[in-house]
Amino acid sequence: MNLEDLESFITVIRDKSISNAARSLFISQPTLSARIHRLENELQFKLIERSNRGIQLTKEGMYFLPYATRFLASINNVNTVLEQDEQQGRKQTFQQVVDRDNKLIIGIDSWLAPTLGKLILQQLKQYNVNNYRIYSHPSSIIKYLFDLNQFDIMIIYNDEHKEYEFSTPAIEDQEVLLYSSERSDMQSDFYRNLDQLKKLPCIIFDNPVLVEHSKFTDEFMEVLDISEFQLVDNFDVFIQMVELDLGYTIMPISSILHLLPMFDNHVMKVSYQFSDVELSSHFVQMVHNKNKLDLFPSEHLVQNIYQSYLDIQRKR
Known part of the structure; x- marks a missing residue:
């Protein structure tokens, strides 16, 4: 995907016209239009429509815009870091950011990080591992980067049953229905409770929404015949909505295990x-993986995190 095309799309929306955007970008209107068409052809959906009221986003364009903006901001942030002037006194900070050779790099699914993050840190502390970095991404991204040797340890949802040379046994997850404790009409019967809750929207948490954990959300929405839902891409807002009885949800217990005591x-x-x-x-x-086994006790760390997670899960 061409960065110029993305920037052109965002500029058109910001300036609300092709002509104004072309002037802002110091290019001709035909060139700008060609960039937009190229981007739409690559995405295989329309982003904008022209009308008497000017430029209007399509529904697809409205969904795409925040992700395009975030992507460009991320690229700009990378450029800012890589172009640091050594005279700014940030050379040491930059080296700490980019140096990976002597660090244990851990990737964990964003749904699992709240539950397993503390277990990881406890094990790192126990083994006196001080040089580490933990990244939270969706499992698909972590698996891709792990295959490129960018992670030394990964903790993921492996629903595809892909086999790895050095791994713990897979732990089967369980689904949990969450709803506001302010409700006094709930009973022990799961389906009766669900019928009561269906008067509210089902809250779907994902980031990006409807993408990374869609296999799970699509399935339970279809099986339970859920038609009304509210999309949320922030976990704190997601839980607050449940607390306030603005909706209900079904989640894997692995993603909310840390909250059960509360x-x-x-x-x-x-x-x-x-x-x-x-x-x-x-x-x-x-x-x-086998990387850095001479520097870090990766195998012991993984086994201990696995056992600690099993112990917590069994108590439930």
């Missing part, structure tokens, strides 16, 4: 019930 002790006004719905199995898996 639910049980009424620190957070959220109740939960284990799902009776038969959905496809989802699996959590921890993997390490």
Whole structure:
């Protein structure tokens, strides 16, 4: 995807016209139009429409715009770091950012990070591992980067059952229904409770929404015949909506395991019930590679994190 095309698209929306955007970018209108068409052809959907009211975003364009903006901002941030002037006194900071040879690099799925993050840090502390970096991304990105030797350890959802040379056994996940504890009409019957909750929207948490964990969300929405939903891409907002009885949700227990004590002790006004719905199995898996085994006890770290997670899960 061409960065100039993305910038041109964003500039057209900002300036609200092709002519104004062309002047801002110091290019001709035909050149700008060609860039927009090229981007639309690559994406295979229309981004903008021209009308008497000027430039209007299509529905697809409205969804695409924040991600295009975020992507360009990320590229600009990378350029800012890489172009640091040594006289600014940031050379040492830059070296710490880019130096990976002597660091243990860990990737963890963004849904698993809140639950497993503390377990990882406890093990790193126990083994006196001080040079490390932890990245939180969707499993698809982590797996891709792991295959490119960019991670030494990864903790992911491995629903595809891909085999890795050095990995723990896969841990089968379980779905949990979350709803506001302010509700007094809930019973032990899962489906009866769900019928009550369906008067509210189902809250779908994902970032990007409808993408990285869509296999899970698509399945339970189809099986449970859920038609009304609210999309949220921030976990804190997601939980707050449940607390305020603005909706309900179903999540893998691995993603909210760290919150269950607060639910049980009424620190957070959220109740939960284990799902009776038969959905496809989802699996959590921890993997390490042979890199840096002379520097870090990667195998022991992974095994201990795995065992600690199993212990917490069994208590539930």
